[in-house]
Amino acid sequence: MGEPVLRVQDIHKAFGRHKVLRGVDFSVSPGTLVGVVGENGAGKSTLLKILAGELRPSRGQIFRRGALGYCPQQVVLNTALTVNQHLDYFRAAYDQPDLRYAEALIERLNYQQYRAAVVSTLSGGTQQKLNLTLALMHQPTVLLLDEPYQGFDWETYLRFWDLTSELREQGCAVVIISHLFFEQKRFDVLYHLEHGRLALPQAAAEREGVVR
Amino acid sequence: MRKAFSLRLLTATRYALFEQARNRFALGLLVAFVPVWYYLFGLIVPSDSLAFKFWATGTLLQVNGQDLTYITAGLNAMTLIVGFMFFASTHTGILFDRRLVLSGYPQTILILAKLLALGSVTALISLYASLVLWLFWHPGHPISLPLIWLGFWAAALIYGSFGVLLGVLLTNELAGFFLVIMLSLIDTGLQNPLGNPVGNQPSLKAFPSFGAMQLDVAGGFTTAVPWGDLWLSLAWWGGFAMLGLLIFWWRTRARSVRALPLVPPGGSAHLVGLSQEAGSR
Numbered sequence: 116m117g118e119p120v121l122r123v124q125d126i127h128k129a130f131g132r133h134k135v136l137r138g139v140d141f142s143v144s145p146g147t148l149v150g151v152v153g154e155n156g157a158g159k160s161t162l163l164k165i166l167a168g169e170l171r172p173s174r175g176q177i178f179r180r181g182a183l184g185y186c187p188q189q190v191v192l193n194t195a196l197t198v199n200q201h202l203d204y205f206r207a208a209y210d211q212p213d214l215r216y217a218e219a220l221i222e223r224l225n226y227q228q229y230r231a232a233v234v235s236t237l238s239g240g241t242q243q244k245l246n247l248t249l250a251l252m253h254q255p256t257v258l259l260l261d262e263p264y265q266g267f268d269w270e271t272y273l274r275f276w277d278l279t280s281e282l283r284e285q286g287c288a289v290v291i292i293s294h295l296f297f298e299q300k301r302f303d304v305l306y307h308l309e310h311g312r313l314a315l316p317q318a319a320a321e322r323e324g325v326v327r
Numbered sequence: 328m329r330k331a332f333s334l335r336l337l338t339a340t341r342y343a344l345f346e347q348a349r350n351r352f353a354l355g356l357l358v359a360f361v362p363v364w365y366y367l368f369g370l371i372v373p374s375d376s377l378a379f380k381f382w383a384t385g386t387l388l389q390v391n392g393q394d395l396t397y398i399t400a401g402l403n404a405m406t407l408i409v410g411f412m413f414f415a416s417t418h419t420g421i422l423f424d425r426r427l428v429l430s431g432y433p434q435t436i437l438i439l440a441k442l443l444a445l446g447s448v449t450a451l452i453s454l455y456a457s458l459v460l461w462l463f464w465h466p467g468h469p470i471s472l473p474l475i476w477l478g479f480w481a482a483a484l485i486y487g488s489f490g491v492l493l494g495v496l497l498t499n500e501l502a503g504f505f506l507v508i509m510l511s512l513i514d515t516g517l518q519n520p521l522g523n524p525v526g527n528q529p530s531l532k533a534f535p536s537f538g539a540m541q542l543d544v545a546g547g548f549t550t551a552v553p554w555g556d557l558w559l560s561l562a563w564w565g566g567f568a569m570l571g572l573l574i575f576w577w578r579t580r581a582r583s584v585r586a587l588p589l590v591p592p593g594g595s596a597h598l599v600g601l602s603q604e605a606g607s608r
Contacts, residue, residue: 168429171582183429191426194419195349196342207338208430210331250428255512 119144120288121166121257126175127311128161135161136172137311143257143288148279148301151292153308158293160188162308163261166290167181179254182209183236188261194235198226198245201234202252209253213312217252224248224271225276239267247275253284258282335432335520339440346416347448354410360468361404361456365463368400371391377520380527381544383553390548397464398475398543399519403511403538405456406486407477409449410507413487417494417575418503425579434579438572445487445568452481473475474546481560484541485601486511488564492571495578509533535563 128136129188135158153159164170166177167185192201221227224244229237234241235244239319249256264275274280276298283289283303291302299305306312348354377392428434457476466475489510493503518540520526531537538553538560545553 137358168581169425185426186425189422191422193342193346193423194417195346200342200345204338204342204427205430207335208432209426210431215448249426297361 119195120180121290122164124176124178124180126162126165126177127173127239128158128165128170129173136165139175139308139311139313141289141306141313145286146178147257147288147303148283149288149290150299150302150305151308151313152305153294155290155294157308159294159308160261161262162261163259163292167259170246177289179257182249182253183267184253184255184258184265186247186250188260188265190239192234192242192245193251195233197233198230198237201245201249205249205252205282207289213271214252216254219319220248220251224274240268240271243267251278254278255287258287258289260289260313263291293319334435335436336439336443337430337439340443343416343440343444344447346420347412347444350412352416353408353415356408356411357452357455361401361407362459362462364400364404365397365460367578368396369463372396373522378527379520379544379548379595381549381551382405382532382541382554383545383551383555387527388544388548390544394464394547395544397460397518397523398478398540398547399474399515399521401456401460401479402482402518402543403515403541405452405483406511406515406536407508409483410453410486410490410493410511411504412448413445414503415500415509417488417491418497418500419569420573421495421578424575426439426500429581434576435581438473438576441467441572441575442568443492445484445491448485449483450480453483464547468550470550470552471546474552475543476546477557478539478542478546478560481542482536482556483566483568484564485535485539485560488567488571492567492574494576515540532559538563 121143123139123141126136126139127134132300139162141149155227161170163185164187165172167183169187193204196204196276198221202214206217214246218227221230221244224247226241226244229241233240237245243263247260247263250260262274264272279289279291280301343534362464372393374391374393377395379388379390379395380386381388424437427437454476456474456479460475461472466472467568485508490503490507492576493514508556514534514536517523517525517531518536525531538556538558541553541556542560545551
């Protein structure tokens, strides 16, 4: 593993008196798939929003190398625009010369027939596919995914994992958060967010004989 | 660099305009509500003479009450529709705009695009409202139509930017619509002295549509051009727009911790913090 492309140091976050994060530290190297799991309200989305720059931490620092891809938990799209118009808009945002990779992603996630459709007419699952495509279409160095497969059917769920494995092999550092992971073996490192801190990584815990 | 700026500005403006064009409900209101509003006011209000204070010259004009009310009807219909359009698009689009910013879209370009869309959409809508007015009333001198259009445009700009301000401030959709309706009804209604005890009073100068009404009256009943009222309207527009876009900037900005570079092995590349990264790939 190379030098980390994402380094998180002592992140704290409080909303009023309610302390959500109490010192989160971790690093992610290129080609690593990291999972963060925790109960509802544990602060997973808050952590990812801070990593993405959506929220300011109360304390702590974040370092990152390369382009960021961020897929928020709630679908964030413009319901008045079509799929193609979204791609064009984000091509300008990412300053991309063309849409070849985005088009490949659409084929991969199998919703090419909806490219001219207005987002408000799409199903929840297809909207989620577009939500994910917008996070991936510039081939980011660091990818942050918040419950990315909500609304996916089984086939799309499997395609999502194939795609994630490919991204990892290509050197992308992927962080996925969820309240539940069925397939923990897919992750290189799996953290548990408890009481505002990341508990020992699952892999390390197993190596050290820690029983959870 | 300049090419990227132009391309991004063109893209953001195009989609801001496209979004407004997709607001079928507002377009339906424009087509149906504006002429019906003129027609109803024409039906209800008699042609009796009314005294209207034209502040640019300080004279009390004797005007046809029905004709004056056509102006009020146009201002009222337009400010309602434009306020609603820009409130709705800003309110529903703010999270999307923030995602664009987090993905590298410069906030200044998104703000410029919003201003361009506001300027062009309101220019077109006010031209439409002026032309429909022409079906009901011909004031008669050559600069009437341009001046009435200018007054309508000024009012539309003010209420469009008011809609933007409410869109970034309020989380409750109903509250936004209610505020647009209330302000428009009170503001445009009070400017007309028809059955209004505070009509022609200096206190009306403190309302947003005062300048627009004066411009429209100048177009309808005089040959004067009240430049001061145009500047006053532009000041209202500028105030609402600046406040709204400032809050937009605040709400869509990329928040981050302080950045410190890290040096990778042998690396020409370096780690950068989120704040430096937000604007570029």
